[in-house]
Amino acid sequence: MDENNFKExxxxxxxxxxxxxxxxxxxNSPVTAKTRLANKVNGTVAGSGxxxxxxxxxxxxxxxxxxxxxxxxxxxxxxxxGQGQQP
Numbered sequence: 001m002d003e004n005n006f007k008e009x010x011x012x013x014x015x016x017x018x019x020x021x022x023x024x025x026x027x028n029s030p031v032t033a034k035t036r037l038a039n040k041v042n043g044t045v046a047g048s049g050x051x052x053x054x055x056x057x058x059x060x061x062x063x064x065x066x067x068x069x070x071x072x073x074x075x076x077x078x079x080x081x082g083q084g085q086q087p
Contacts (some may be wrong), residue, residue, distance in 0.1 A: 001058055002058070006058055006061050010037075017037065020037070020065070020068075021036065023060075024057065025037070039051045040052060040053045041053065
């Protein structure tokens with residue numbers, strides 16, 4: 001996943017950025033993780049330069065988003081196969 005795709009996904013209103021950040025930067029506190037991700041996404045200037053998303057950040061973010069997608073798909077699959085409860 002490239003940086004622009006990651007940023008676009010995070011801008012979706014259905015995505016909970018706090019929860020994504022907490023999983024990416026565990027075991028930091030959720031508040032620290034949320035701030036850390038926001039600063040990197042926005043390129044906040046701190047110290048000697050702007051913070052940025054690293055390859056490691058993008059890999060962690062992709063893993064978290066893939067796990068979320070898999071969990072959602074697993075819940076939808078029984079409905080598509082005519083199993084489970086439908087609303």
